[in-house]
Amino acid sequence: MPVPKPKSGPSASISPCLGYLAAVLREAGHDVLIYDAAIEDLPVEYYIEQAEAAGKPFRVIGITAATPLIGDAWAMAATAKKYGLVTILGGPHLTIMPAESLGPEHPYVDYTFKGEAEEGIVAFVEALERGRKPEDCDIPGLNFRHGDEIVVSPISPMIEDLDKLPFPAHDLFKIDKYTNLQPLTDGLDPHARSFTIITSRGCPYKCTFCSKPVTGDTWRGRSVENVIKEWRWLVQDLGATEIGVTDDIWNLKLPRAKELCRRLIEEGLNTVPWVTVHGMKVNHTDPELFHLMKAAGAKRVGFGVENGDPWMLRNIIRKSQTLDQVRDAFRWAKAAGLQTMGFFIFGMPKETEETMEKTIRLALELDPDLANFMLAAPFPGTKMWDMIREGGEIFAHEWPDYAIHEQKARFTMHDGSYDPDLVVRKWREAYRRFYLYRPKRVWEKMSKKSFWLDLPHTLANARRFFIGNSKQLAPSRVRPEEPVTSVKGLIQRML
Ligand code: B12
Ligand code: SF4
Numbered sequence: 001m002p003v004p005k006p007k008s009g010p011s012a013s014i015s016p017c018l019g020y021l022a023a024v025l026r027e028a029g030h031d032v033l034i035y036d037a038a039i040e041d042l043p044v045e046y047y048i049e050q051a052e053a054a055g056k057p058f059r060v061i062g063i064t065a066a067t068p069l070i071g072d073a074w075a076m077a078a079t080a081k082k083y084g085l086v087t088i089l090g091g092p093h094l095t096i097m098p099a100e101s102l103g104p105e106h107p108y109v110d111y112t113f114k115g116e117a118e119e120g121i122v123a124f125v126e127a128l129e130r131g132r133k134p135e136d137c138d139i140p141g142l143n144f145r146h147g148d149e150i151v152v153s154p155i156s157p158m159i160e161d162l163d164k165l166p167f168p169a170h171d172l173f174k175i176d177k178y179t180n181l182q183p184l185t186d187g188l189d190p191h192a193r194s195f196t197i198i199t200s201r202g203c204p205y206k207c208t209f210c211s212k213p214v215t216g217d218t219w220r221g222r223s224v225e226n227v228i229k230e231w232r233w234l235v236q237d238l239g240a241t242e243i244g245v246t247d248d249i250w251n252l253k254l255p256r257a258k259e260l261c262r263r264l265i266e267e268g269l270n271t272v273p274w275v276t277v278h279g280m281k282v283n284h285t286d287p288e289l290f291h292l293m294k295a296a297g298a299k300r301v302g303f304g305v306e307n308g309d310p311w312m313l314r315n316i317i318r319k320s321q322t323l324d325q326v327r328d329a330f331r332w333a334k335a336a337g338l339q340t341m342g343f344f345i346f347g348m349p350k351e352t353e354e355t356m357e358k359t360i361r362l363a364l365e366l367d368p369d370l371a372n373f374m375l376a377a378p379f380p381g382t383k384m385w386d387m388i389r390e391g392g393e394i395f396a397h398e399w400p401d402y403a404i405h406e407q408k409a410r411f412t413m414h415d416g417s418y419d420p421d422l423v424v425r426k427w428r429e430a431y432r433r434f435y436l437y438r439p440k441r442v443w444e445k446m447s448k449k450s451f452w453l454d455l456p457h458t459l460a461n462a463r464r465f466f467i468g469n470s471k472q473l474a475p476s477r478v479r480p481e482e483p484v485t486s487v488k489g490l491i492q493r494m495l
Contacts, residue, residue: 012038013244013277014178014196017064017091019168024118027166030125031056034169037072039177044076048083057083060125064091067379068403074106081108086128090117092214093399096381098143099150111135112143115156116201118165158216162201163226170195170238192242195234196277199227199260203248205281207306208318208383209345209376219252224259228267235272243274250276251284261292270297279304279343282329283321290336300369301333302341307348308362309355316348318383323362330366340368346430347376347423349387349413356426363434373430375423377402377410391415 015036022032033051035044044061051058061080065073070093077087089101090113098114100106111134113120120141127134135144141156159165178194202216234240251257264270279302293301305326306317313319333340344359363371378385378394379402388394392413396402401410409420435441 012036012178013194013246014168014170014173014175015064016168016196016198016246019170019173020118020165021062021121022169022172023166024122025125026169026172028122028126032169032172033058034172036173036177037076039174044079045083048080048085052083058085060086060088060128062121063087063089065089065093066091067093067096067399068401069093070101070399074101074109077106078108086110088113088121088124090114090121092211094143095155095214096211096379098152102143102145102150110144113141113156114143114153115141116159117141117156118159120156155213158202158218158220160220162220162222167230167233168198170234175238193239194242194244195238195240196244196246197227197230197234198246199250200247200252204252205249205320206318206383207304207320208316208387209348209379211379211381212383213381215248219249221253221256224256224263227260228263228269231264231269232267235269240272243272244277245274246277248278249281249284251280251289254284254286254289257284258289258292261289261296261298264296265292270295273297273299275300276302278302279341280329281321282325285329285332287332287335290333290338294336294338298338300339300341302343303329303333303368305342305362305366306345307355308358308360312348312350312355316350317345326362327366330368339370340366341370341372342366342368344371344373344430345376346373346427347409347420348384349392350417351376351423352417353422353426356423356430360426360430360433363430364438371430371434373427373434375410375427388413392418395420 018034018036022034025032033047035047037044048058061077063073063076073089073091073093077089080087087109088111089109094101094112095114098112101109101112111124113124120139123137123139124134124142127137127139134142135146135151140154143150143152145151175193175195179192200219200221202219203210204217204219206212206217231243234243274297276298282303282305290301303326304319306319307313308323310323313321313323330340330342342363344363346356346359363373376384377396378388385394388411392411394411396410409424412418412420
């Protein structure tokens with residue numbers, strides 16, 4: 001097939017699930033190709049046809065998807081089906097909604113998988129190899145059609161001893177394409193070779209916006225030695241220049257977190273900067289941890305702050321942390337010389353102008369290097385989804401509406417306590433007040449070389465954050481919008 005003109009892929013981070021699944025399959029003797037649509041220049045057909053031409057056609061395609069990307073997963077499965085591949089979908093969305101993708105509108109999906117699949121995927125592929133139907137092989141987590149019925153099996157058991165797993169197949173990723181862990185890392189190094197590492201799985205907390213069926217209620221940590229071994233591979237053999245720790249909560253056990261830092265220092269692995277991509281839990285920190293992290297090479301730490309109102313934190317978000325703990329963590333991290341990121345959520349149920357104002361003020365007070373204000377999204381499988389289904393209405397009807405930067409008011413509540421348009425306005429105001437209305441911050445940003453190198457991207461982001469478009473308002477407030485065609489126009493609109 002003709003080779004399409006390469007597109008320049010956006011920066012993205014290595015997906016641990018693809019790495020782990022590829023690793024166990026490779027260990028079991030299978031040939032594996034990792035295709036990460038986020039960075040690939042060529043469509044998946046190209047690789048399928050190339051393998052066919054080489055006389056080693058692929059037989060199975062496994063596709064992973066979080067909720068906002070499920071439509072892309074369906075499209076890829078449909079493409080692969082045209083070439084006769086067996087298609088299986090797994091990942092967060094399938095763990096929560098295993099049956100949806102097996103409905104009659106998705107005939108190209110053969111199987112879905114619920115839960116962790118390091119054991120299941122190997123059993124699945126081996127069944128096919130032996131000419132057996134995987135559905136006859138009693139594979140926990142595997143879901144399939146049986147006549148007109150959809151059979152959903154119990155979730156695959158969580159892997160207790162993570163040290164038994166091979167390291168993710170980091171070497172199978174096109175690492176030159178992963179130059180930036182994700183937008184939130186703000187281009188620590190625009191030419192980085194950015195790897196990710198996951199030192200633990202799961203989280204015992206129960207935040208209401210979090211997809212708990214995916215993370216599980218328990219925490220399983222890898223041993224420090226096992227983590228160090230993988231870290232050494234990344235730094236010494238694969239030339240990592242930036243590492244993202246992507247655990248849900250890597251610092252749950254404070255002594256273990258400190259031990260990991262000490263070992264990184266002892267091993268001389270502290271030369272490569274690392275960041276906690278997904279945030280640390282503030283109530284499992286102390287000043288010593290941050291000093292050790294700094295000495296161990298950490299550059300930037302993120303914290304889930306979520307809201308500035310103690311009642312919201314306790315009763316609606318159920319974050320199990322206090323504002324004092326938030327303040328302490330930021331103070332200690334800054335004192336240790338670490339850059340900080342704060343994650344804030346706007347528009348949880350019961351949110352009012354006053355609670356959102358408190359969130360903005362808290363962000364200004366904490367003054368992290370990066371603040372990320374997110375609009376609350378009621379993902380299926382969360383407590384928040386239940387709350388809104390009981391007492392409100394969800395506007396987001398398509399799964400892509402749940403994506404990170406789709407700035408829409410996604411729901412309202414029937415008791416009249418919630419104004420979705422106000423939520424969107426306050427959320428935009430948060431960005432303006434944090435990033436624009438403080439001359440010192442604007443100057444800091446503009447004096448960095450990376451700001452000018454990344455200007456087109458920055459302007460595109462600014463336009464989305466500060467202006468949005470008419471479709472991004474709640475249905476009751478749709479207004480016509482004039483296009484912004486110049487920097488001057490952009491600044492005028494922002495102000
Ligand atoms: C790392 C991470 C990221 C990284 C992604 C890195 C990457 N390229 O994959 C970044 C920071 C970019 C990110 C972004 C987002 N994330 Co995120 N992220 C995570 C996190 C913390 C860890 C994921 C992970 O690597 N786990 C370890 C691996 C080994 O487990 P796993 O991914 O679940 O994979 C296992 C199984 O699911 C299964 N499996 C997975 N894929 C497949 C495929 C097949 C074929 C099979 C058979 C099995 C299978 O087997 C795997 C091995 O056991 C999870 C939380 C969590 N604990 O899952 C949230 C999580 C996945 N993210 C979430 C969300 C909401 C997002 C965002 C949408 C953020 C937002 N609010 O808008 C964005 C969008 C991501 C996108 N483009 O789809 C939600 C997803 C909810 C949902 N319903 O989809 C989660 C579950 C967080 C939460 N608890 O709510 N995220
Ligand atoms: S602390 Fe993080 S991972 Fe744990 S439940 Fe809350 S949001 Fe989810």
